[in-house]
Amino acid sequence: MPKFKYLIVLRRMMLWLNFFAILFNATLFIYATDYVIKTEQSYQLLSSLHHIPDSPQTIFWQSIISFVVLAFVMLFHHHTQKFSHNSQLNNLIILIEFILAIIVFVALRMTYNGIFLLIFVDFIISNRNQYNFRDYLIWVLVVGFLLIILLVTDYSILSHFMTLPDITTYLSFLPGKIGPSLVFWKNFITTLNLTLFILILIYFAIYQLNQENDIQNKLALASKANYELKNYAAFSEYIAKDRERKRIARDIHDSVGHALTGIAAGIDATLVLIDIDPEATKKQLTKIQVAVKQGIKDVRKAVNRIRPGxxxxxxxxxxxxxxxxxxxxxxxxxxxxxxxxxxxxxxxxxxxxxxxxxxxxxxxxxxxxxxxxxxxxxxxxxxxxxxxxxxxxxxxxxxxxxxxxxxxxxxxxxxxxxxxxxxxxxxxxxxxxxxxxxxxxx
Structure with missing residues (x-):
């Protein structure tokens, strides 16, 4: 069964991959700009960009600092999840992460939107206990929202609505095969990030399904144990009732039985003496009377022992x-x-x-x-x-x-x-x- 710690390792790998992607893209602006200045191609670059570009150092530090803040928030999020299961705090941190991801995206001049995949991974992992994997509607809405974010943050779409610095324009001024090679590595990092994201989703789906199967197995075992416990309780109740019946039978035998036996013997003696010796008969009846009263007391004691305490x-x-x-x-x-x-x-x-x-x-x-x-x-x-x-x-x-x-x-x-x-x-x-x-x- 897939372990959750492996999912955390994959998220950490994706976090480092995105840091490298941010660092790589931000460095491209500095490297390409320095080369253009050294080769005195600034005018051609400005003509290609159709606007005055931002300082590459500004782009670099804004991107790196904002991503470092995002990384610290994600680490804090992971730490708080170990000790707290407050859903409101969890949703608040996810919202903060999403806002920081937008800041990173804007700081990098909207040239890399893979950062939003990282936020989505953090969302599904942190909400693994709040939403069941079979809650299809919730996940359809979440995935749909992610797709919308990826579409509206795509550079080719955004460039139609606003003036943005195209990193490929910077790289086109580099000599020989350096520019195309850097574009290749840029696309490779983006593809690797997407591949890791898909891998995490598959692993998460398997993890959730196994969790559900494990829960179902535990419920089945609990149901079986409950059934056996009911049978044991019923059997114990039967044994207790049988013991109680035997105890009552012993009480009746020892008290009522003995009293009735003595009374019956006394009556037999009375029948013999009644015509021979009336005085002896009276004495015998007195003894029978005492035995009857004692028998009544014994019956009351037996009944009182049966009463609820x-x-x-x-x-x-x-x-x-x-x-x-x-x-x-x-x-x-x-x-x-x-x-x-x-x-x-x-x-x-x-x-x-x-x-x-x-x-x-x-x-x-x-x-x-x-x-x-x-x-x-x-x-x-x-x-x-x-x-x-x-x-x-x-x-x-x-x-x-x-x-x-x-x-x-x-x-x-x-x-x-x-x-x-x-x-x-x-x-x-x-x-x-x-x-x-x-x-x-x-």
Missing amino acids: ALTNYTLEESLKKMLKEYADISRIEINFSYHWGSTDFEKTTEDVVFRIIEESITNSLRHGHASEVSISCTKSESNIYQMIIKDNGLGATNFRPGYGITQMKERVAIINGKISFDGKNGFTTKVEIPIEGDTDD
Whole structure:
């Protein structure tokens, strides 16, 4: 894969080539002018130029100094790109480079426009992360602008609109084959600059395409890893649920099972003693009563261990607010929670159902709906029904198959004799109705 550092090396080569081109063209004015003066051909030169030419020394120093300033700006640009990715600063420096290129072009009396190719190379390299190579419209506009610049700065076109010193006129006064040789080298440098420019464009295109392929490969690997992570999460969830079922089974076996076994044995003994010894029967029933009460306590302990931890030390409203705040902090989802059930004392089973349904709904909104906002409203209707509406702004699902989570919500609501419905239009909405008759003190 082509490395970016090689692209920087090519740009540096092009920078030095343009410096040599500027130096060569500026030196031609001095060399040709000195030869014309020494051979006393000044009058013929002035007659050929149709105007008084500028001082060749002025042309030389203006061209060299302006190009050196441009080179320093380009080096500064390259240095700042290593530490900053500010697009506004980048565009400002490119604009400054373009203005300096115009100054160099004018200082050299518009005899060399290859400097604009250098600016274009700096532009595409500095904007390699801002514009994708497949953004065809942007690159068509940029290339079109470059072509226009090259056309309007061509000497043969400009000379029709303004009086310009033709370097070939200067060289025509040189003896023998020196003039044509210098013209050849001048054209050779221009052609070499254009060739290097095309080479950089080809290399840049290959670099960008390989970058895109590399990104696509990384995205594919990330997608595969994400898929495997989801499978692992689902498998871990299955293992956790299986462990929880086994734990609950052990609790029921150790507490309820043992209590019921003792009660059954006590009842059998009572049936034997009831006709023989009423007093002993009463004592036996007292023991059964104690066993039943202890069994009820054990069942309550087992149920409390299954409850969400947030409901242990807080009211239902406080527990929901605490849980929703944790979700909002972790996922950055906006949750609007409206609770109008007051200090209603629900059964623990009802509180568990409400808590789990809201928890599952938020999870579904994030995982499946990719929602950024969820509203939860807990109200009481005039027909003595507690209502809970959970609505998100996610993708929604007009035709969805109930998964494990939704099936669990239906089963939980059925336990408290409530109703639950779902609507996948305009996001996803879950509506739950809980009858007040189902609420008694525990």
